[in-house]
Amino acid sequence: MSTTDSPTPYDPNAFERPSVTVDVVAFTARERKLHVLLIKRGVWPFEGHWALPGGFVQMSEGLDAAAHRELTEETGVAGAEFLEQLYTFGNVNRDPRTRVISVAYYALLPEPSISPRAGTDAAEAQWWPADALPPLAFDHAEIVKTALSRLRAKLGYTSVAYALLAPEFTLTELQTVYEIILGRELDKRNFRKKMLSTELLEGLEKQRRGGAHRPAQLFSFTKREPVFLD
Amino acid sequence: MSTTDSPTPYDPNAFERPSVTVDVVAFTARERKLHVLLIKRGVWPFEGHWALPGGFVQMSEGLDAAAHRELTEETGVAGAEFLEQLYTFGNVNRDPRTRVISVAYYALLPEPSISPRAGTDAAEAQWWPADALPPLAFDHAEIVKTALSRLRAKLGYTSVAYALLAPEFTLTELQTVYEIILGRELDKRNFRKKMLSTELLEGLEKQRRGGAHRPAQLFSFTKREPVFLD
Incomplete structure (x- = not known):
């Protein structure tokens, strides 16, 4: 059967x-x-x-x-x-x-x-x-x-923040997403160092201009899926 | 209504x-x-x-x-x-x-x-x-x-190994559980150092004697629930 x-x-x-x-x-x-x-x-x-x-x-x-x-x-x-x-x-x-x-x-x-x-x-x-x-x-x-x-x-342990951002974003925008979700401010220098060390971010040949701020480099995630951070 | x-x-x-x-x-x-x-x-x-x-x-x-x-x-x-x-x-x-x-x-x-x-x-x-x-x-x-x-x-990120062990165990038995699940051998010195640094283990005033080995100290987990490791 x-x-x-x-x-x-x-x-x-x-x-x-x-x-x-x-x-x-x-x-x-x-x-x-x-x-x-x-x-x-x-x-x-x-x-x-x-x-x-x-x-x-x-x-x-x-x-x-x-x-x-x-x-x-x-x-x-x-x-x-x-x-x-x-x-x-x-x-x-x-x-x-x-x-x-x-x-x-x-x-x-x-x-x-x-x-x-x-x-x-x-x-x-x-x-x-x-x-x-x-x-x-x-x-x-x-x-x-x-x-x-x-x-x-x-x-904390993956790159899932990609899903809350537009495909191209500044490091300030990325940090803001982290701060919003974690509910606390993060040190700018440490945050950038950690994020750039993951090799999950690709720096683009583009800048965002706006307001009184200096133009900021745009980045994208190399993979649009949650990758484990080391 | x-x-x-x-x-x-x-x-x-x-x-x-x-x-x-x-x-x-x-x-x-x-x-x-x-x-x-x-x-x-x-x-x-x-x-x-x-x-x-x-x-x-x-x-x-x-x-x-x-x-x-x-x-x-x-x-x-x-x-x-x-x-x-x-x-x-x-x-x-x-x-x-x-x-x-x-x-x-x-x-x-x-x-x-x-x-x-x-x-x-x-x-x-x-x-x-x-x-x-x-x-x-x-x-x-x-x-x-x-x-x-x-x-x-x-x-890798919690103390869940407690559930695979008897309430009292040696560090060798704990390491064996990790090795069995991860499917690879771990360095004994590093493993012990990491485990004892977590404060999740309590050393007992007891030893296990047996076979040709030196008596080994027994430990227990301070909490029998999965706690996040740092």
């Missing part, structure tokens, strides 16, 4: 069982603060409450695809370059509808050039400062906390 | 939706090799194939509890001190029964004093050397690979 021949048809609905959602914590750095993308729920439960974009996983889609789809449908944000699975939340009573297990993701986005646009189950979509979020539906405050902790840790 | 009053009863079975399992990669270090605990499946699908212990999440249990329960039911291994969520695997066709999303865990166990004992859906249960596993059912080879990668990384 092959491994795929069932002796009797398998009926998953014969058992009471959990449902599965994805939820996405999308971060960006803007106005010198880390921000999280939230939607105002347009449907029961927690109607009118702010929440993470997310929804039920469809039968024909993988989990990553479901996370991308829900983020795009509910906020208009499409093609997130960095979107990674965070943790799966499965407390028994986390959702009043039924037993719902949520596979949480986090996404990193460069400073947004366009405003989010609410869709499907979302009545509004808006960036909120991570240190001043409104009360969140379900266990979404815990999910945000977990994502923030992961982001801070990952910033 | 309160957040828990449903305008219409919510019927999860009105939608076709995935089922949820947990699978557990249990590691131990024995006979100078890393080992993984496998069960031989006693039921369709993949009947007679080796697989990770695991099974469907029940409505009334959290995910961690489900992982502990399945590990115990199928292998007799109870009370794993370290059991942590690894990653959630959700490829659309990973299970011939229906769409099944599996929340994978990994557990670390001290060298086992008793043999595993198969139960429920498992016909056999046995420790296998991690570098010589049999062909595995479903996507379990990928789950083991992910767990091994996580374990190696975590060994």
Whole structure:
């Protein structure tokens, strides 16, 4: 008998069982603060409450695809370059509808050039400062906390900051992203020395001119994926 | 209207939706090799194939509890001190029964004093050397690979080795655990210096005597939880 021949048809609905959602914590750095993308729920439960974009996983889609789809449908944000699975939340009573297990993701986005646009189950979509979020539906405050902790840790041992920056940036802009996420100021000289020693940055034959400052050299990451730092 | 009053009863079975399992990669270090605990499946699908212990999440249990329960039911291994969520695997066709999303865990166990004992859906249960596993059912080879990668990384930046050792151990035994998992020999002097500098180890007023070797001091970890190394 092959491994795929069932002796009797398998009926998953014969058992009471959990449902599965994805939820996405999308971060960006803007106005010198880390921000999280939230939607105002347009449907029961927690109607009118702010929440993470997310929804039920469809039968024909993988989990990553479901996370991308829900983020795009509910906020208009499409093609997130960095979107990674965070943790799966499965407390028994986390959702009043039924037993719902949520596979949480986090996404990193460069400073947004366009405003989010609410869709499907979302009545509004808006960036909120991570240190001043409104009360969140379900266990979404815990999910945000977990994502923030992961982001801070990952910033320390990988090059993941690339995902929060435009393809070309100054060292000052890179340092600002680090300071925003870590929540503290960094020494400019040490930061530059450490960053340039990693060989993850490529100096470009370009400068950014602007304001009263001297023109600053532009850099790019040699790889747009999280690389481990030594 | 309160957040828990449903305008219409919510019927999860009105939608076709995935089922949820947990699978557990249990590691131990024995006979100078890393080992993984496998069960031989006693039921369709993949009947007679080796697989990770695991099974469907029940409505009334959290995910961690489900992982502990399945590990115990199928292998007799109870009370794993370290059991942590690894990653959630959700490829659309990973299970011939229906769409099944599996929340994978990994557990670390001290060298086992008793043999595993198969139960429920498992016909056999046995420790296998991690570098010589049999062909595995479903996507379990990928789950083991992910767990091994996580374990190696975590060994480098935390004190998680405690979970693979008895409460009291010699520095040689600690070094052996590191060498087994990293798959390479470590310099004894550097290893001891680094470990003793972390302040995670407590020297005990006890020695282990045995064989032709000099008596060796016993140590314990000051905390039996993964602490970040500097």
